[in-house]
Amino acid sequence: MKLNRLHGLLLVLPLGLLAACAKAPPSAAVPAFAQQPQASVIDLMVGPIDAAADALWDAVGTESTAKGPVDKVPQTDADWAKLRMHAVMLAEMSNLLMIEGRLVARPGQALENPPGEGDLTPEQSLAEINANRQVFNGFAKLMQDTAITSIKAIDARNVDALLEAGGTLDEACETCHKRFWYPKAAAAPQ
Numbered sequence: 001m002k003l004n005r006l007h008g009l010l011l012v013l014p015l016g017l018l019a020a021c022a023k024a025p026p027s028a029a030v031p032a033f034a035q036q037p038q039a040s041v042i043d044l045m046v047g048p049i050d051a052a053a054d055a056l057w058d059a060v061g062t063e064s065t066a067k068g069p070v071d072k073v074p075q076t077d078a079d080w081a082k083l084r085m086h087a088v089m090l091a092e093m094s095n096l097l098m099i100e101g102r103l104v105a106r107p108g109q110a111l112e113n114p115p116g117e118g119d120l121t122p123e124q125s126l127a128e129i130n131a132n133r134q135v136f137n138g139f140a141k142l143m144q145d146t147a148i149t150s151i152k153a154i155d156a157r158n159v160d161a162l163l164e165a166g167g168t169l170d171e172a173c174e175t176c177h178k179r180f181w182y183p184k185a186a187a188a189p190q
Contacts, residue, residue: 035099035101036101037096037099037101037102037103039096039102040102040103040104040105040106040109040122041097041102041103041104041105041125041129042104042105042106042109042111042122043106043109044093044096044097046112048089048093049090049093051086051089052086052087052089052090052093052147053090053169053173055082055083055086056083056086056087056090056147056150056162056165056166056169057166057169057170058072059072059073059074059079059083059162059166060072060073060074060159060162060163060166061163073159074154074157074159080154080157083154083162084151084154084155087147087148087150087151087154088147088151090143090144090147090150090169091144091147091148091151093143094140094141094143094144094147095140095144097136097137097140097143098136098137098140098141100133103122103126104122104123104125104126104129105122109122116182116185117185118182118183118184118185119181119182119184119185120180120181120182120183125180125181128179128180128183129180132179132180135179136176136180139172139175139176139179139180140176142172142176143169143172143173143176146165146168146169146172147169149161149165149168150162150165150166150169153165
């Protein structure tokens, strides 16, 4: 008799759990947490974005040495893996740039190079970004798309495609900077 009660309990318990789960609120009812950007656009640019872009740009090219020109390309699996990590980092940094509420410069943040003739101040740059958020996000998306193209080139170990993606990345960065950082400069800074 005790065995039948235990058997019945073992049958009823899973049904009770299923009923309890069915009454649980849908995941959409879970409160969303607001994004709280901590790094400024400048922090991202001079830190991980610049490091990742430089790694991609420097991966392929020709170096002048005492023995003459030497072609530089990734050689080992480790070289390709490290380069891929930089491209993934660049793609993810694009997402961070698109988070609204991110300051161009933190309060009191000293710029490595203060704004020059034709450059916007960080506050002016932020005002331009906020007034033209879709354009700014479009540039960030272009950077991300180019990083993804770089990832595909790296996965295929296609040096020519990687070099081409590097040129597209350079153009995307420079065009965004001209629009949101130094729109009135006579020429891009060196």
